[in-house]
Amino acid sequence: MSNPPLLEVKNLYMHYHISDQEIVKAVSDVSFSVYEGETFGFVGESGCGKSATCRSLLRLIKPPGEILSGEILYKGQDILKLSPRAMQQFRGRQMSMIFQEPMTALNPVMKIRDQITDALYFLKNRKTEANEYAVDLLRRVGIPLPEERIKEYPHQFSGGMQQRAMIASALGPKPGLLLADEPTTALDVTIQDQIIKLINNLRDELKMSVILVTHDLGVVAQMCDRLAVMYAGRIMEMTDTVTLFSKPRHPYTYALLGSIPTRANRGKKLEPITGAPPNLANLDPGCPFKPRCRYAESVCGEELPEIRELKPGHWSRCHFLDKAESFQGVIEDYQQ
Ligand SMILES: Nc1ncnc2c1ncn2[C@@H]1O[C@H](COP(=O)(O)OP(=O)(O)O)[C@@H](O)[C@H]1O
Ligand SMILES: [Mg+2]
Secondary structure, X not given: OOOXXXXXXXXXXXXXXXXXXXXXXXXXXXXXXXXXXXXXEEEOOOOOOHHHHHHHHOOOOOOOXXXXXXXXXXXXXXHHHOOHHHHHHHHHHOEEEEOOOHHHOOOOOOOHHHHHHOOOHHHOOOHHHHHHHHHHHHHHOOOOOHHHHOOOOHHHOOHHHHHHHHHHHHHOXXXXXXXXXXXXXXXXXXXXXXXXXXXXXXXXXXOOEEEEEOOOHHHHHHHOOEEEEEEOOEEEEEEEHHHHHHOOOOHHHHHHHHHOOOOOOOOOOOOOOOOOOOOOOOOOOOOOOHHHOOOOOHHHXXXXXXXXXXXXXXXXXXXXXXXXXXXXXXXHHHHO
């Protein structure tokens, strides 16, 4: 990691200010970096702020959502300082996003061809070339007979094909960073696998970086170099994928790993995490995981732990990090 990061996010806060009595703290003190060519994952249960983080990076937050503070440095430039017009150009060209639900990104009354070619700013006024490029993109994402299919409307495509068309339109402008928010959740397993391979191949071919959001740790293992585990709008643990699966250092990560099938817990009984995540509009002081944590002590209900670097590149937010070695084996605790 000797090169500077492509994206560096520092202390980002994003809240939904529903009323003075109800403020949903969707993203709190989120800091991370993404390097060129890597895939960085966000995992965590539903509602923990993964999508809110992604949308903040592209400034796609609508009121009552608002970014309160922080920095989002892309190639060293803070995109929170860009004018709306500059931001519009930045989106798509530098950073683009694919969504869980393809129809949120595809326009139902526009032919697939026009949706893709409209974004190809570098082929502006070169219609034939833009069309050829769009056909080639569709072929690369695995759409059969692309010369024919490109003339169709999104509703003429199956769900898996719509997903591919959306990926093609997001990749058309060759962004440096692709944000993929649960890109495979709505698809069946075979198509999921194909889409994962496709994103991995395109990342290598285009030398892109990818931020992948998912609640599926199996997908993380197949795709991510490093990842952050989110809980209640905060990063609880962040490290490389191998370390996270083999030497996790946060009780929430232990609980997550114990609740899903992984290589490490093969053959063991899986244990869903008891209790529910907190309401982000009504957070108690202290560690948000405390009510569900087996290792909590009284300090955990009083003070929010800082996120600390345990070893180079391995971060965790827990009062008992010094005892973390003795948490070894807790994955088994969560499985008994
Ligand atoms: N438009 C909105 N208005 C108010 N609250 C929202 C809105 N969108 C999301 N939230 C809340 O923000 C929190 C984070 O949501 P989200 O980022 O979508 O979670 P995730 O993607 O991890 O499932 C949740 O508590 C969710 O209910
Ligand atoms: Mg989401």
